[in-house]
Amino acid sequence: MNRTYNSLPADGAPTQHSFTSFHLLGTFFLEPDLRRFGTFTASRGVGAIEVNKKTCGENITKQVTMLLQNRAVFAIGLRMGSTRVMNGPLMDTARPSSDMSDFRKDFSQATRIAIITGAGVSAESGVPTFRGENEKWRKWMSQDLATPEAFSRTPSRVWEFFHYRRELVLSKKPSAVHLAIAECEARLRKQGRSVVVITQCIDDLHQQAGSKHVLRIHGSLLETRCMTCRHVTLNKRSPICPALKDKGSPDPDVADAQIPVDKLPRCKESKCHGLLRPNVVFFGETLDSHILTKVEKEMEICDLCMVVGTSSIVYPAAMFGPRIASRGVPVAEFNLSSTPKTEYFKYHFQGPCGTTLLPALAPHESEINN
Numbered sequence: 001m002n003r004t005y006n007s008l009p010a011d012g013a014p015t016q017h018s019f020t021s022f023h024l025l026g027t028f029f030l031e032p033d034l035r036r037f038g039t040f041t042a043s044r045g046v047g048a049i050e051v052n053k054k055t056c057g058e059n060i061t062k063q064v065t066m067l068l069q070n071r072a073v074f075a076i077g078l079r080m081g082s083t084r085v086m087n088g089p090l091m092d093t094a095r096p097s098s099d100m101s102d103f104r105k106d107f108s109q110a111t112r113i114a115i116i117t118g119a120g121v122s123a124e125s126g127v128p129t130f131r132g133e134n135e136k137w138r139k140w141m142s143q144d145l146a147t148p149e150a151f152s153r154t155p156s157r158v159w160e161f162f163h164y165r166r167e168l169v170l171s172k173k174p175s176a177v178h179l180a181i182a183e184c185e186a187r188l189r190k191q192g193r194s195v196v197v198i199t200q201c202i203d204d205l206h207q208q209a210g211s212k213h214v215l216r217i218h219g220s221l222l223e224t225r226c227m228t229c230r231h232v233t234l235n236k237r238s239p240i241c242p243a244l245k246d247k248g249s250p251d252p253d254v255a256d257a258q259i260p261v262d263k264l265p266r267c268k269e270s271k272c273h274g275l276l277r278p279n280v281v282f283f284g285e286t287l288d289s290h291i292l293t294k295v296e297k298e299m300e301i302c303d304l305c306m307v308v309g310t311s312s313i314v315y316p317a318a319m320f321g322p323r324i325a326s327r328g329v330p331v332a333e334f335n336l337s338s339t340p341k342t343e344y345f346k347y348h349f350q351g352p353c354g355t356t357l358l359p360a361l362a363p364h365e366s367e368i369n370n
């Protein structure tokens with residue numbers, strides 16, 4: 001019996017394939033070739049391809065892992081339960097719905113809701129992310145400064161940047177979006193339902209709003225980690241150390257403070273005195289495996305997922321929503337614009353999440369108020 005699936009468009013043009021029994025064991029040279037089979041992820045030289053069960057059929061080996069020597073060359077083995085791939089005519093691909101009343105039905109039936117949040121939620125509180133041309137700190141973007149290399153080369157400059165971000169975050173309050181998510185968690189808990197927030201934000205505003213079940217996959221600006229003893233501490237001191245007082249101006253004309261390394265934040269553990277760094281995941285670093293294990297579990301058990309305020313370009317977070325969708329779970333995206341992952345989702349609600357998310361999370365008529 002033929003199975004039909006819509007390939008994930010590698011070049012923007014969805015192609016329909018049908019195949020019967022097909023074995024493929026080979027080497028792929030281009031990343032886009034992998035995308036037609038599912039979600040590609042890579043970190044630290046190890047890549048994985050998650051085969052999308054819903055779109056590709058059930059006989060495909062669910063997950064193929066591989067070693068990736070560089071971004072261009074991979075060797076993968078794929079075993080599929082069919083032998084023929086045939087390019088068919090382009091057919092209408094189901095587009096995500098933006099019907100809020102349909103979403104609300106799914107919402108009313110969900111008992112375990114995973115809410116994945118990103119920079120758009122922080123933006124509701126006025127927290128910049130330093131990712132775009134318009135959000136530079138001096139002449140750099142976050143990608144230039146939040147790296148292990150930059151920290152080891154110029155710890156003073158990187159600390160100035162993070163000091164500025166800490167002071168900024170300490171001055172911000174949770175937005176209506178943060179509060180609605182926290183309120184929803186508390187309300188559903190009384191009904192025996194659960195909400196988990198899986199966030200890429202490092203500003204702790206979800207916790208400040210009252211969210212209890214929060215997995216921070218990129219760490220926290222308000223925590224430090226010792227480079228020597230690795231001790232992690234919550235630290236909301238302002239300034240974090242005397243030498244950083246009044247430093248960290250984002251003005252491009254301001255010169256580096258060039259603070260001696262022994263005057264930067266230092267570990268307070270007995271006899272350690274190691275250099276502290278912000279407990280955030282720098283670009284090029286892997287995520288905390290303990291947190292990722294928890295995220296994996298939540299992705300397996302949730303029965304509704306909301307992807308809020310994220311451009312879905314930072315891995316591995318970008319594949320959380322598509323992975324959940326591949327189990328047949330409804331996933332709704334709330335974002336300013338569509339993203340590379342929008343096509344995977346059942347729903348897409350366009351606009352600032354301050355506008356789109358609040359009606360989505362409001363009490364549903366079927367909820368018993370108690």
Ligand SMILES: [Zn+2]
Binds near residue numbers: 227229230268269272
């Ligand atoms: Zn230490």
